[in-house]
Amino acid sequence: MQLTQGMEYFFAGFSLISQKGLKRFVFIPLLINFLLFGSSLFFLYDWLTQGIAYLTGMLPDWLSWLEWLMWPLAVLVVLFSYSMIFTVITNFIAAPFNGLLSEKVELHLTGQKVNDDGFVDVMKDVPRMLGREWTKLCYYLPRAIGFFLLLWLLPVIGQILWVLFTCWMLCIQYNDYPFDNHKVAFNDMKRHLKQQQSLSYGFGFAAFILTAIPLVNLIVMPVAVCGATKLWVENYRQHYRN
Template sequence: MQLAQGMEYFFSGFSLITRKGLKRFVFIPLVINILLFGSSLFFLYDWLVQGFDYLNTLLPGWLSWLEWLLWPIAVLVILFSYSMVFTVITNFIAAPFNGLLSEKVELYLTGQSINDDSLSDTLKDVPRMFAREWTKLCYYIPRALGFFILLWVLPIFGQILWILFTCWMYNVQYNDYPFDNHKIHFKQMKADLKSKQGLSYGFGFAVFILTSIPFINLIVMPVAVCGATKLWVENYRINYRT
Protein backbone atom coordinates (compact mmCIF):
# COMPACT_ATOMS: atom_id res chain seq x y z
CA MET A 1 0.00 0.00 0.00
CA GLN A 2 1.44 3.33 -1.07
CA LEU A 3 0.34 5.17 2.09
CA ALA A 4 2.33 2.79 4.30
CA GLN A 5 5.26 2.88 1.89
CA GLY A 6 5.29 6.67 1.98
CA MET A 7 5.46 6.59 5.76
CA GLU A 8 8.29 4.04 5.61
CA TYR A 9 10.31 6.40 3.44
CA PHE A 10 10.08 9.08 6.10
CA PHE A 11 11.12 6.72 8.90
CA SER A 12 14.06 5.51 6.82
CA GLY A 13 15.50 8.98 7.36
CA PHE A 14 16.21 8.13 11.01
CA SER A 15 18.78 5.55 9.97
CA LEU A 16 20.19 7.68 7.17
CA ILE A 17 21.06 10.63 9.45
CA THR A 18 23.38 8.35 11.42
CA ARG A 19 25.29 6.97 8.43
CA LYS A 20 29.00 7.65 8.18
CA GLY A 21 29.66 10.43 5.70
CA LEU A 22 26.24 12.00 6.16
CA LYS A 23 26.26 12.97 9.83
CA ARG A 24 28.28 16.15 9.30
CA PHE A 25 25.76 17.37 6.71
CA VAL A 26 22.93 16.71 9.16
CA PHE A 27 24.51 18.86 11.86
CA ILE A 28 23.71 22.38 10.57
CA PRO A 29 20.04 21.71 9.63
CA LEU A 30 19.62 20.00 12.98
CA VAL A 31 21.07 22.93 14.93
CA ILE A 32 18.96 25.45 12.98
CA ASN A 33 15.81 23.46 13.68
CA ILE A 34 16.59 23.03 17.38
CA LEU A 35 17.43 26.69 17.93
CA LEU A 36 14.50 28.15 16.02
CA PHE A 37 11.86 25.56 16.81
CA GLY A 38 12.90 25.16 20.44
CA SER A 39 13.14 28.86 21.24
CA SER A 40 9.87 29.68 19.46
CA LEU A 41 8.00 27.00 21.41
CA PHE A 42 9.35 28.47 24.64
CA PHE A 43 8.06 31.95 23.76
CA LEU A 44 4.79 30.49 22.51
CA TYR A 45 4.25 28.69 25.80
CA ASP A 46 4.97 31.92 27.69
CA TRP A 47 2.47 33.74 25.46
CA LEU A 48 -0.16 31.09 26.20
CA VAL A 49 0.41 31.37 29.95
CA GLN A 50 0.00 35.15 29.81
CA GLY A 51 -3.08 34.78 27.63
CA PHE A 52 -4.77 32.40 30.05
CA ASP A 53 -3.82 34.61 33.00
CA TYR A 54 -5.56 37.50 31.26
CA LEU A 55 -8.56 35.28 30.48
CA ASN A 56 -8.87 34.36 34.14
CA THR A 57 -9.18 38.04 35.06
CA LEU A 58 -12.17 38.33 32.72
CA LEU A 59 -13.98 35.14 33.76
CA PRO A 60 -16.13 34.99 36.90
CA GLY A 61 -14.91 32.60 39.55
CA TRP A 62 -17.52 29.96 38.82
CA LEU A 63 -16.18 29.64 35.25
CA SER A 64 -12.54 29.19 36.26
CA TRP A 65 -12.83 25.50 35.35
CA LEU A 66 -12.87 26.55 31.68
CA GLU A 67 -9.10 26.98 31.79
CA TRP A 68 -8.62 23.21 32.20
CA LEU A 69 -10.85 22.63 29.17
CA LEU A 70 -9.25 25.30 26.96
CA TRP A 71 -5.60 24.43 27.66
CA PRO A 72 -5.58 21.05 25.85
CA ILE A 73 -7.62 22.51 22.98
CA ALA A 74 -5.18 25.41 22.61
CA VAL A 75 -2.18 23.06 22.70
CA LEU A 76 -3.68 20.78 20.03
CA VAL A 77 -4.49 23.71 17.75
CA ILE A 78 -0.94 24.99 18.09
CA LEU A 79 0.67 21.61 17.51
CA PHE A 80 -1.38 20.94 14.37
CA SER A 81 -1.22 24.42 12.81
CA TYR A 82 1.73 26.35 14.19
CA SER A 83 4.10 23.46 13.46
CA MET A 84 3.38 23.66 9.72
CA VAL A 85 3.73 27.44 9.61
CA PHE A 86 6.99 27.38 11.50
CA THR A 87 8.32 24.50 9.41
CA VAL A 88 7.91 26.62 6.30
CA ILE A 89 9.86 29.46 7.93
CA THR A 90 12.61 27.20 9.29
CA ASN A 91 13.07 25.43 5.97
CA PHE A 92 13.32 28.78 4.21
CA ILE A 93 16.31 29.67 6.39
CA ALA A 94 17.88 26.21 6.19
CA ALA A 95 17.23 25.69 2.44
CA PRO A 96 20.89 25.71 1.26
CA PHE A 97 21.90 23.22 3.97
CA ASN A 98 18.89 20.98 3.32
CA GLY A 99 19.67 21.02 -0.38
CA LEU A 100 23.27 20.02 0.33
CA LEU A 101 22.15 17.26 2.70
CA SER A 102 19.77 15.91 0.05
CA GLU A 103 22.58 15.96 -2.52
CA LYS A 104 24.89 13.98 -0.25
CA VAL A 105 22.17 11.46 0.61
CA GLU A 106 21.57 10.86 -3.09
CA LEU A 107 25.31 10.37 -3.61
CA TYR A 108 25.35 7.90 -0.71
CA LEU A 109 22.39 5.93 -2.11
CA THR A 110 23.38 5.90 -5.78
CA GLY A 111 27.15 6.39 -5.82
CA GLN A 112 26.65 9.14 -8.40
CA SER A 113 27.09 12.84 -7.74
CA ILE A 114 24.46 15.23 -9.07
CA ASN A 115 27.03 17.63 -10.48
CA ASP A 116 30.67 18.58 -10.23
CA ASP A 117 30.11 22.15 -9.12
CA SER A 118 32.86 23.82 -7.17
CA LEU A 119 32.24 25.48 -3.83
CA SER A 120 32.02 28.90 -5.52
CA ASP A 121 29.42 27.60 -7.98
CA THR A 122 27.44 26.10 -5.12
CA LEU A 123 27.46 29.43 -3.30
CA LYS A 124 26.28 31.18 -6.46
CA ASP A 125 23.34 28.77 -6.50
CA VAL A 126 22.13 29.84 -3.05
CA PRO A 127 19.94 32.72 -4.37
CA ARG A 128 18.17 30.25 -6.66
CA MET A 129 17.53 27.99 -3.65
CA PHE A 130 15.98 30.86 -1.71
CA ALA A 131 13.91 31.76 -4.77
CA ARG A 132 12.60 28.20 -4.81
CA GLU A 133 11.65 28.48 -1.13
CA TRP A 134 9.85 31.73 -1.94
CA THR A 135 7.90 29.88 -4.65
CA LYS A 136 6.82 27.30 -2.08
CA LEU A 137 5.87 30.06 0.34
CA CYS A 138 3.72 31.78 -2.30
CA TYR A 139 2.10 28.43 -3.04
CA TYR A 140 1.43 27.79 0.64
CA ILE A 141 0.14 31.11 2.04
CA PRO A 142 -3.07 31.70 0.01
CA ARG A 143 -4.12 28.06 0.32
CA ALA A 144 -3.38 28.01 4.04
CA LEU A 145 -5.52 31.12 4.54
CA GLY A 146 -8.39 29.57 2.61
CA PHE A 147 -8.30 26.30 4.53
CA PHE A 148 -7.88 28.16 7.83
CA ILE A 149 -11.05 30.18 7.18
CA LEU A 150 -12.88 27.00 6.22
CA LEU A 151 -11.68 25.47 9.47
CA TRP A 152 -13.84 27.99 11.37
CA VAL A 153 -16.79 28.04 8.97
CA LEU A 154 -17.18 24.24 8.73
CA PRO A 155 -15.24 22.91 11.77
CA ILE A 156 -15.33 19.14 11.15
CA PHE A 157 -15.05 19.21 7.35
CA GLY A 158 -12.58 22.07 7.53
CA GLN A 159 -10.40 20.22 10.03
CA ILE A 160 -10.20 17.17 7.75
CA LEU A 161 -9.22 19.35 4.79
CA TRP A 162 -6.68 21.25 6.91
CA ILE A 163 -4.98 18.00 7.94
CA LEU A 164 -4.91 16.74 4.34
CA PHE A 165 -3.52 20.07 3.13
CA THR A 166 -0.87 20.06 5.87
CA CYS A 167 0.21 16.53 4.92
CA TRP A 168 0.44 17.58 1.28
CA MET A 169 2.53 20.63 2.13
CA TYR A 170 4.95 18.63 4.26
CA ASN A 171 5.32 16.30 1.29
CA VAL A 172 5.94 19.21 -1.09
CA GLN A 173 8.32 20.94 1.30
CA TYR A 174 10.73 18.05 1.73
CA ASN A 175 10.43 16.21 -1.57
CA ASP A 176 11.21 19.45 -3.35
CA TYR A 177 14.86 19.36 -2.24
CA PRO A 178 15.96 16.44 -4.45
CA PHE A 179 13.80 17.72 -7.32
CA ASP A 180 15.32 21.18 -7.01
CA ASN A 181 18.85 19.76 -6.90
CA HIS A 182 18.15 18.45 -10.39
CA LYS A 183 16.73 21.84 -11.50
CA ILE A 184 13.26 20.38 -12.07
CA HIS A 185 10.57 23.05 -12.27
CA PHE A 186 8.26 23.44 -9.26
CA LYS A 187 5.18 22.83 -11.41
CA GLN A 188 6.62 19.59 -12.79
CA MET A 189 7.60 18.49 -9.30
CA LYS A 190 3.99 18.93 -8.11
CA ALA A 191 2.70 16.94 -11.08
CA ASP A 192 5.11 14.08 -10.28
CA LEU A 193 4.10 14.04 -6.62
CA LYS A 194 0.40 14.04 -7.55
CA SER A 195 0.98 11.04 -9.83
CA LYS A 196 1.84 8.99 -6.72
CA GLN A 197 -0.58 10.47 -4.20
CA GLY A 198 -0.43 7.47 -1.88
CA LEU A 199 3.31 7.90 -1.42
CA SER A 200 2.91 11.66 -1.11
CA TYR A 201 0.22 11.66 1.57
CA GLY A 202 1.81 8.75 3.44
CA PHE A 203 5.11 10.59 3.64
CA GLY A 204 3.42 13.87 4.57
CA PHE A 205 1.27 12.20 7.23
CA ALA A 206 4.34 10.71 8.93
CA VAL A 207 5.99 14.15 8.99
CA PHE A 208 2.73 15.66 10.29
CA ILE A 209 2.54 13.24 13.22
CA LEU A 210 6.21 13.46 14.23
CA THR A 211 6.29 17.26 13.90
CA SER A 212 3.39 17.41 16.38
CA ILE A 213 5.35 15.58 19.08
CA PRO A 214 7.41 17.90 21.32
CA PHE A 215 11.18 17.29 21.33
CA ILE A 216 10.96 14.69 18.57
CA ASN A 217 9.95 17.50 16.22
CA LEU A 218 13.38 19.05 16.76
CA ILE A 219 15.02 16.38 14.58
CA VAL A 220 12.25 15.97 12.00
CA MET A 221 13.73 18.34 9.41
CA PRO A 222 16.96 16.43 8.58
CA VAL A 223 15.15 13.11 8.92
CA ALA A 224 12.50 14.22 6.42
CA VAL A 225 15.11 15.53 3.97
CA CYS A 226 16.89 12.17 4.04
CA GLY A 227 13.68 10.17 3.74
CA ALA A 228 12.39 12.34 0.88
CA THR A 229 15.67 11.92 -0.99
CA LYS A 230 15.41 8.14 -0.73
CA LEU A 231 11.83 8.40 -2.00
CA TRP A 232 13.08 10.46 -4.96
CA VAL A 233 15.87 8.02 -5.79
CA GLU A 234 13.60 4.97 -5.80
CA ASN A 235 10.54 6.48 -7.50
CA TYR A 236 11.30 9.58 -9.57
CA ARG A 237 14.99 9.71 -10.38
CA ILE A 238 14.74 7.22 -13.25
CA ASN A 239 12.42 9.62 -15.13
CA TYR A 240 15.14 12.27 -15.29
CA ARG A 241 18.28 10.25 -15.94
CA THR A 242 20.00 11.16 -19.19
Protein backbone atom coordinates (compact mmCIF):
# COMPACT_ATOMS: atom_id res chain seq x y z
CA MET A 1 0.00 0.00 0.00
CA GLN A 2 1.50 3.33 -1.06
CA LEU A 3 0.31 5.16 2.05
CA THR A 4 2.33 2.83 4.26
CA GLN A 5 5.24 2.91 1.84
CA GLY A 6 5.33 6.69 2.03
CA MET A 7 5.59 6.50 5.83
CA GLU A 8 8.38 3.93 5.51
CA TYR A 9 10.37 6.32 3.33
CA PHE A 10 10.20 8.95 6.05
CA PHE A 11 11.31 6.56 8.78
CA ALA A 12 14.16 5.35 6.56
CA GLY A 13 15.66 8.78 7.21
CA PHE A 14 16.49 7.73 10.78
CA SER A 15 18.90 5.07 9.58
CA LEU A 16 20.34 7.32 6.87
CA ILE A 17 21.31 10.15 9.23
CA SER A 18 23.55 7.74 11.13
CA GLN A 19 25.40 6.45 8.06
CA LYS A 20 29.13 6.99 7.86
CA GLY A 21 29.93 9.95 5.62
CA LEU A 22 26.52 11.58 6.13
CA LYS A 23 26.66 12.50 9.81
CA ARG A 24 28.64 15.71 9.29
CA PHE A 25 26.09 16.95 6.73
CA VAL A 26 23.28 16.25 9.20
CA PHE A 27 24.99 18.24 11.95
CA ILE A 28 24.52 21.77 10.55
CA PRO A 29 20.73 21.52 9.83
CA LEU A 30 20.34 19.85 13.24
CA LEU A 31 22.33 22.60 14.96
CA ILE A 32 20.31 25.34 13.24
CA ASN A 33 17.08 23.67 14.33
CA PHE A 34 18.28 23.23 17.91
CA LEU A 35 19.65 26.76 18.37
CA LEU A 36 16.60 28.52 16.91
CA PHE A 37 14.14 26.33 18.80
CA GLY A 38 16.01 26.36 22.09
CA SER A 39 16.68 30.10 22.19
CA SER A 40 13.15 31.08 21.18
CA LEU A 41 11.46 28.63 23.56
CA PHE A 42 12.49 30.64 26.62
CA PHE A 43 11.01 33.83 25.18
CA LEU A 44 7.85 31.98 24.15
CA TYR A 45 7.29 30.51 27.63
CA ASP A 46 7.88 33.85 29.35
CA TRP A 47 5.56 35.68 26.96
CA LEU A 48 2.84 33.04 27.35
CA THR A 49 3.05 33.07 31.15
CA GLN A 50 2.78 36.85 31.34
CA GLY A 51 -0.06 36.92 28.81
CA ILE A 52 -2.14 34.38 30.72
CA ALA A 53 -1.50 36.17 34.02
CA TYR A 54 -2.66 39.46 32.48
CA LEU A 55 -5.84 37.94 31.03
CA THR A 56 -6.79 36.05 34.19
CA GLY A 57 -6.20 39.21 36.22
CA MET A 58 -8.91 40.93 34.18
CA LEU A 59 -11.49 38.24 34.94
CA PRO A 60 -14.09 38.88 37.67
CA ASP A 61 -14.10 36.41 40.57
CA TRP A 62 -17.15 34.58 39.31
CA LEU A 63 -15.34 33.79 36.03
CA SER A 64 -12.05 32.74 37.63
CA TRP A 65 -12.81 29.12 36.69
CA LEU A 66 -12.08 30.07 33.05
CA GLU A 67 -8.37 30.09 33.83
CA TRP A 68 -8.12 26.32 33.44
CA LEU A 69 -9.70 26.64 29.97
CA MET A 70 -7.55 29.57 28.85
CA TRP A 71 -4.26 27.75 29.26
CA PRO A 72 -4.86 24.89 26.80
CA LEU A 73 -6.51 27.22 24.26
CA ALA A 74 -3.68 29.73 24.53
CA VAL A 75 -1.05 27.00 24.21
CA LEU A 76 -2.72 25.60 21.08
CA VAL A 77 -2.99 29.00 19.39
CA VAL A 78 0.54 30.05 20.31
CA LEU A 79 2.08 26.74 19.32
CA PHE A 80 0.26 26.89 15.98
CA SER A 81 1.54 30.39 15.27
CA TYR A 82 4.99 29.57 16.60
CA SER A 83 5.33 26.41 14.52
CA MET A 84 4.45 28.32 11.34
CA ILE A 85 6.99 31.09 12.01
CA PHE A 86 9.63 28.66 13.25
CA THR A 87 9.27 26.41 10.19
CA VAL A 88 9.51 29.32 7.75
CA ILE A 89 12.63 30.74 9.42
CA THR A 90 14.46 27.42 9.74
CA ASN A 91 13.66 26.42 6.16
CA PHE A 92 15.09 29.67 4.80
CA ILE A 93 18.27 29.45 6.88
CA ALA A 94 18.82 25.72 6.43
CA ALA A 95 17.85 25.48 2.73
CA PRO A 96 21.44 25.38 1.34
CA PHE A 97 22.49 22.84 3.97
CA ASN A 98 19.42 20.67 3.40
CA GLY A 99 20.12 20.73 -0.33
CA LEU A 100 23.70 19.62 0.32
CA LEU A 101 22.51 16.89 2.70
CA SER A 102 20.08 15.61 0.07
CA GLU A 103 22.87 15.62 -2.51
CA LYS A 104 25.15 13.55 -0.29
CA VAL A 105 22.35 11.10 0.55
CA GLU A 106 21.71 10.57 -3.15
CA LEU A 107 25.43 9.94 -3.69
CA HIS A 108 25.33 7.43 -0.83
CA LEU A 109 22.32 5.62 -2.30
CA THR A 110 23.31 5.63 -5.98
CA GLY A 111 27.08 6.05 -6.04
CA GLN A 112 26.64 8.90 -8.53
CA LYS A 113 27.20 12.60 -7.92
CA VAL A 114 24.32 14.97 -8.51
CA ASN A 115 26.76 17.55 -9.88
CA ASP A 116 30.43 18.47 -9.71
CA ASP A 117 29.98 21.92 -8.23
CA GLY A 118 32.63 23.13 -5.82
CA PHE A 119 32.05 25.15 -2.66
CA VAL A 120 32.14 28.46 -4.55
CA ASP A 121 29.53 27.21 -7.02
CA VAL A 122 27.31 26.08 -4.15
CA MET A 123 27.56 29.52 -2.53
CA LYS A 124 26.66 31.19 -5.83
CA ASP A 125 23.58 28.98 -6.00
CA VAL A 126 22.31 30.06 -2.57
CA PRO A 127 20.15 32.96 -3.90
CA ARG A 128 18.39 30.55 -6.27
CA MET A 129 17.78 28.13 -3.36
CA LEU A 130 16.32 30.91 -1.24
CA GLY A 131 14.17 31.94 -4.18
CA ARG A 132 12.83 28.39 -4.26
CA GLU A 133 11.95 28.67 -0.56
CA TRP A 134 10.13 31.92 -1.34
CA THR A 135 8.15 30.10 -4.06
CA LYS A 136 7.10 27.48 -1.54
CA LEU A 137 6.14 30.16 0.95
CA CYS A 138 3.98 31.97 -1.62
CA TYR A 139 2.28 28.66 -2.41
CA TYR A 140 1.77 27.88 1.28
CA LEU A 141 0.55 31.11 2.89
CA PRO A 142 -2.74 31.84 1.03
CA ARG A 143 -3.77 28.19 1.30
CA ALA A 144 -2.81 28.06 4.97
CA ILE A 145 -4.98 31.09 5.70
CA GLY A 146 -7.93 29.52 3.89
CA PHE A 147 -7.62 26.15 5.61
CA PHE A 148 -7.06 27.83 8.98
CA LEU A 149 -10.37 29.67 8.60
CA LEU A 150 -12.09 26.39 7.76
CA LEU A 151 -10.49 24.92 10.87
CA TRP A 152 -12.69 27.22 12.98
CA LEU A 153 -15.72 27.55 10.71
CA LEU A 154 -16.23 23.82 10.04
CA PRO A 155 -15.54 21.76 13.17
CA VAL A 156 -14.23 18.24 12.51
CA ILE A 157 -14.30 18.66 8.70
CA GLY A 158 -12.08 21.73 8.97
CA GLN A 159 -9.68 19.88 11.26
CA ILE A 160 -9.43 16.95 8.84
CA LEU A 161 -8.79 19.30 5.93
CA TRP A 162 -6.13 21.14 7.94
CA VAL A 163 -4.29 17.88 8.75
CA LEU A 164 -4.40 16.79 5.10
CA PHE A 165 -3.13 20.17 3.95
CA THR A 166 -0.31 20.09 6.50
CA CYS A 167 0.71 16.59 5.39
CA TRP A 168 0.77 17.72 1.77
CA MET A 169 2.90 20.77 2.57
CA LEU A 170 5.38 18.74 4.62
CA CYS A 171 5.71 16.36 1.69
CA ILE A 172 6.34 19.28 -0.68
CA GLN A 173 8.77 20.97 1.71
CA TYR A 174 11.13 18.04 2.12
CA ASN A 175 10.77 16.37 -1.27
CA ASP A 176 11.61 19.66 -2.91
CA TYR A 177 15.29 19.37 -1.94
CA PRO A 178 16.17 16.38 -4.15
CA PHE A 179 13.95 17.70 -6.95
CA ASP A 180 15.58 21.11 -6.74
CA ASN A 181 19.07 19.59 -6.78
CA HIS A 182 18.20 18.36 -10.26
CA LYS A 183 16.72 21.75 -11.22
CA VAL A 184 13.21 20.31 -11.57
CA ALA A 185 10.68 23.17 -11.71
CA PHE A 186 8.42 23.61 -8.68
CA ASN A 187 5.22 22.98 -10.66
CA ASP A 188 6.69 19.83 -12.23
CA MET A 189 7.59 18.56 -8.77
CA LYS A 190 4.03 19.11 -7.55
CA ARG A 191 2.71 17.27 -10.59
CA HIS A 192 4.89 14.25 -9.87
CA LEU A 193 3.90 14.17 -6.21
CA LYS A 194 0.19 14.44 -7.10
CA GLN A 195 0.50 11.48 -9.47
CA GLN A 196 1.30 9.30 -6.45
CA GLN A 197 -0.82 11.01 -3.83
CA SER A 198 -1.00 8.08 -1.42
CA LEU A 199 2.79 7.86 -1.36
CA SER A 200 3.05 11.62 -0.84
CA TYR A 201 0.45 11.79 1.92
CA GLY A 202 1.98 8.80 3.68
CA PHE A 203 5.32 10.56 3.82
CA GLY A 204 3.72 13.83 4.92
CA PHE A 205 1.62 12.13 7.61
CA ALA A 206 4.69 10.52 9.19
CA ALA A 207 6.44 13.92 9.21
CA PHE A 208 3.30 15.50 10.70
CA ILE A 209 3.15 13.01 13.59
CA LEU A 210 6.85 13.28 14.46
CA THR A 211 6.77 17.09 14.23
CA ALA A 212 4.12 17.13 16.96
CA ILE A 213 6.34 15.26 19.44
CA PRO A 214 8.48 17.59 21.61
CA LEU A 215 12.25 17.07 21.35
CA VAL A 216 11.77 14.47 18.62
CA ASN A 217 10.74 17.33 16.33
CA LEU A 218 14.26 18.73 16.64
CA ILE A 219 15.60 16.01 14.34
CA VAL A 220 12.62 15.82 11.96
CA MET A 221 14.18 18.16 9.41
CA PRO A 222 17.34 16.15 8.59
CA VAL A 223 15.45 12.86 8.91
CA ALA A 224 12.77 14.05 6.48
CA VAL A 225 15.36 15.34 3.98
CA CYS A 226 17.11 11.96 4.01
CA GLY A 227 13.86 10.02 3.70
CA ALA A 228 12.60 12.28 0.91
CA THR A 229 15.84 11.77 -1.01
CA LYS A 230 15.41 8.01 -0.80
CA LEU A 231 11.85 8.45 -2.06
CA TRP A 232 13.16 10.55 -4.98
CA VAL A 233 15.84 8.03 -5.90
CA GLU A 234 13.46 5.07 -5.99
CA ASN A 235 10.44 6.74 -7.61
CA TYR A 236 11.36 9.86 -9.61
CA ARG A 237 15.05 9.93 -10.38
CA GLN A 238 14.72 7.72 -13.45
CA HIS A 239 12.66 10.44 -15.18
CA TYR A 240 15.55 12.91 -15.02
CA ARG A 241 18.63 10.79 -15.59
CA ASN A 242 20.89 11.93 -18.41
